[in-house]
Amino acid sequence: xxxxxxxxxxxxxxxxxxxxxxxxxxxxxxxxxxxxxxxxxxxxxxxxxxxxxxxxxxxxxxxxxxxxxxxxxxxxxxxxxxxxxxxxxxxxxxxxxxxxxxxxxxxxxxxxxxxxxxxxxxxxxxxxxxxxxxxxxxxxxxxxxxxxxxxxxxxxxxxxxxxxxxxxxxxxxxxxxxxxxxxxxxxxxxxxxxxxxxxxxxxxxxxxxxxxxxxxxxxxxxxxxxxxxxxxxxxxxxxxxxxxxxxxxxxxxxxxxxxxxxxxxxxxxxxxxxxxxxxxxxxxxxxxxxxxxxxxxxxxxxxxxxxxxxxxxxxxxxxxxxxxxxxxxxxxxxxxxxxxxxxxx
Amino acid sequence: xxxxxxxxxxxxxxxxxxxxxxxxxxxxxxxxxxxxxxxxxxxxxxxxxxxxxxxxxxxxxxxxxxxxxxxxxxxxxxxxxxxxxxxxxxxxxxxxxxxxxxxxxxxxxxxxxxxxxxxxxxxxxxxxxxxxxxxxxxxxxxxxxxxxxxxxxxxxxxxxxxxxxxxxxxxxxxxxxxxxxxxxxxxxxxxxxxxxxxxxxxxxxxxxxxxxxxxxxxxxxxxxxxxxxxxxxxxxxxxxxxxxxxxxxxxxxxxxxxxxxxxxxxxxxxxxxxxxxxxxxxxxxxxxxxxxxxxxxxxxxxxxxxxxxxxxxxxxxxxxxxxxxxxxxxxxxxxxxxxxxxxxxxxxxxxxxxxxxxxxxxxxxxxxxxxxxxxxxxxxxxx
Numbered sequence: 001x002x003x004x005x006x007x008x009x010x011x012x013x014x015x016x017x018x019x020x021x022x023x024x025x026x027x028x029x030x031x032x033x034x035x036x037x038x039x040x041x042x043x044x045x046x047x048x049x050x051x052x053x054x055x056x057x058x059x060x061x062x063x064x065x066x067x068x069x070x071x072x073x074x075x076x077x078x079x080x081x082x083x084x085x086x087x088x089x090x091x092x093x094x095x096x097x098x099x100x101x102x103x104x105x106x107x108x109x110x111x112x113x114x115x116x117x118x119x120x121x122x123x124x125x126x127x128x129x130x131x132x133x134x135x136x137x138x139x140x141x142x143x144x145x146x147x148x149x150x151x152x153x154x155x156x157x158x159x160x161x162x163x164x165x166x167x168x169x170x171x172x173x174x175x176x177x178x179x180x181x182x183x184x185x186x187x188x189x190x191x192x193x194x195x196x197x198x199x200x201x202x203x204x205x206x207x208x209x210x211x212x213x214x215x216x217x218x219x220x221x222x223x224x225x226x227x228x229x230x231x232x233x234x235x236x237x238x239x240x241x242x243x244x245x246x247x248x249x250x251x252x253x254x255x256x257x258x259x260x261x262x263x264x265x266x267x268x269x270x271x272x273x274x275x276x277x278x279x280x281x282x283x284x285x286x287x288x289x290x291x292x293x294x295x296x297x298x299x300x301x302x303x304x305x306x307x308x309x310x311x312x313x314x315x316x317x318x319x320x321x322x323x324x325x326x327x328x329x330x331x332x333x334x335x336x337x338x339x340x341x342x343x344x345x
Numbered sequence: 346x347x348x349x350x351x352x353x354x355x356x357x358x359x360x361x362x363x364x365x366x367x368x369x370x371x372x373x374x375x376x377x378x379x380x381x382x383x384x385x386x387x388x389x390x391x392x393x394x395x396x397x398x399x400x401x402x403x404x405x406x407x408x409x410x411x412x413x414x415x416x417x418x419x420x421x422x423x424x425x426x427x428x429x430x431x432x433x434x435x436x437x438x439x440x441x442x443x444x445x446x447x448x449x450x451x452x453x454x455x456x457x458x459x460x461x462x463x464x465x466x467x468x469x470x471x472x473x474x475x476x477x478x479x480x481x482x483x484x485x486x487x488x489x490x491x492x493x494x495x496x497x498x499x500x501x502x503x504x505x506x507x508x509x510x511x512x513x514x515x516x517x518x519x520x521x522x523x524x525x526x527x528x529x530x531x532x533x534x535x536x537x538x539x540x541x542x543x544x545x546x547x548x549x550x551x552x553x554x555x556x557x558x559x560x561x562x563x564x565x566x567x568x569x570x571x572x573x574x575x576x577x578x579x580x581x582x583x584x585x586x587x588x589x590x591x592x593x594x595x596x597x598x599x600x601x602x603x604x605x606x607x608x609x610x611x612x613x614x615x616x617x618x619x620x621x622x623x624x625x626x627x628x629x630x631x632x633x634x635x636x637x638x639x640x641x642x643x644x645x646x647x648x649x650x651x652x653x654x655x656x657x658x659x660x661x662x663x664x665x666x667x668x669x670x671x672x673x674x675x676x677x678x679x680x681x682x683x684x685x686x687x688x689x690x691x692x693x694x695x696x697x698x699x700x701x702x703x704x705x706x707x708x709x710x711x712x713x714x715x716x717x718x719x720x721x722x723x724x725x726x727x728x
Contacts, residue, residue, distance in 0.1 A: 095692060196484055
């Protein structure tokens with residue numbers, strides 16, 4: 001009897017030790033990463049259609065620089081950039097979808113602000129596009145600067161955006177009375193402005209450039225030169241999973257740094273034998289760059305091979321589509337822009 | 346004893362079940378919010394809203410609190426519901442009666458109207474009135490006046506605003522007239538019940554309500570001026586009207602769509618009510634010498650209303666809840682402003698959606714209570 005009891009206790013002890021080990025091992029691995037690998041796809045929240053950032057073609061293929069962030073994450077954690085499930089979200093829905101766990105990455109031209117980062121249970125992981133709010137008007141109005149805005153002007157925009165707040169600050173500081181007409185969906189804003197309901201349409205300048213291509217007659221509209229706000233747009237993750245946060249952050253950083261070192265989707269494989277150790281680290285040929293995330297060593301190589309570096313993504317989605325051919329601030333710091341990411345080492 | 350347990354046990358289980366379900370959801374929400382670092386609380390209501398609204402009934406500015414933004418947005422919802430209920434009732438009664446007309450053309454047009462408007466989804470109708478119908482309107486600079494002084498444009502309907510002097514004198518006269526009319530009606534009823542004599546109540550009422558306010562202008566020192574909307578140029582091709590009152594196209598489209606859609610259901614309620622009164626009632630009334638007007642007013646309608654009111658209440662409730670579709674066309678109602686912008690800016694999803702749900706529930710219960718009270722008043726009093 002006692003003999004059996006002893007055996008039983010040791011069995012329990014063994015089970016307990018085993019459990020302790022597994023929970024410790026699991027604690028290092030991100031819960032979101034585990035779920036993602038189990039599901040076999042990355043759940044990504046995008047816009048309802050903003051050319052250049054996230055836009056679906058007729059057969060449902062998503063393209064854009066925001067989309068590429070999600071594809072990079074998929075390439076890193078699943079090995080295939082196509083294993084992404086895109087969920088189109090309105091500005092209003094986006095944060096709830098993320099905090100409630102419906103999506104795991106939000107790449108939806110979202111402005112990084114203090115209150116969003118601190119209050120809502122979100123964490124911004126970086127900036128993939130430096131933007132600013134501007135105004136679009138009809139060419140025929142003869143307006144060429146915001147200084148010509150007069151009392152009574154009506155402005156169409158989206159609800160649930162920083163745009164709505166910036167617009168108020170702008171008009172108030174200039175003492176101009178205005179009529180805000182705020183819609184839930186971007187398409188409705190464009191339709192209303194295009195029909196003549198509003199004198200001006202205001203949102204991020206990249207958004208204005210992209211939506212202009214959707215107008216009945218794009219040449220009839222101009223974007224005014226003034227920028228009234230800072231809008232650093234970037235991907236967002238849920239607060240509380242530090243490893244997942246790091247994976248998304250460094251997926252984006254990898255794309256930007258790859259451009260800095262001249263690594264492209266075409267030459268990535270041959271870079272493995274490069275003399276530069278920094279380049280070798282970026283293509284998984286040196287160091288243990290994936291272990292801390294619970295990933296293998298070639299996660300960054302896959303991103304570059306399957307999605308390309310930031311420059312390739314920008315060219316493919318924004319420059320070649322005629323939205324914003326000039327990279328402006330979204331150029332590498334070495335070439336006069338402000339894209340500067342911490343080193344991957 | 347056994348019976349008692351049998352009676353109580355199911356009730357107890359139901360209560361336990363409800364408590365369990367609510368408890369589960371509350372704890373679940375709490376745990377998840379804790380995990381994600383989201384606080385629960387209503388402190389945000391006193392913070393500065395910092396966004397503007399296109400159309401408000403009371404003074405509102407971005408510096409006001411979220412609470413005030415809620416109140417102002419709620420008033421916008423109530424305004425649309427109120428206007429919608431008034432118009433759909435008028436239209437519904439007319440169409441409902443028209444469906445019973447002997448005239449082939451009137452009867453069939455009414456039937457077509459009902460079938461057409463009630464079978465197209467409401468959201469589609471709202472989009473139609475906003476994007477198709479209102480968009481066909483001219484820009485302000487091309488607008489021709491309606492009735493000489495009002496302008497219907499793509500940016501809204503501009504009407505003159507009234508500037509009163511000694512408005513309180515005018516209002517007192519108006520109230521006095523209404524009180525007098527109520528007294529005369531009561532008196533006329535007494536006379537009729539006592540002596541069988543009928544007084545021309547309608548003419549006396551009309552005379553009172555025109556003459557008394559008119560007197561306030563002539564000797565009460567009341568003046569009324571109109572401020573006309575005047576075209577103003579903003580830029581080479583951009584104009585607006587200034588002065589007067591501007592009704593935004595979003596409000597017009599929403600009220601139009603809601604009242605046209607709901608009026609079809611009200612019309613059917615009215616038709617059902619009138620048809621529910623047996624023919625014998627009408628014939629009996631005619632045989633005691635009542636005129637057709639009197640038959641409708643004194644015999645048919647009081648009975649028909651009992652059938653009409655309960656289902657019509659449902660339609661009023663539907664209209665109020667449907668008014669939340671305003672969000673689709675930028676009319677700043679409760680859903681667009683509070684459950685939209687405010688939710689987004691604060692991230693307080695559970696609190697704001699909860700408040701919004703409670704608000705709609707309260708509005709609906711209030712309308713239902715009002716209609717029930719009216720229904721009680723007109724129902725048959727059995728002695």
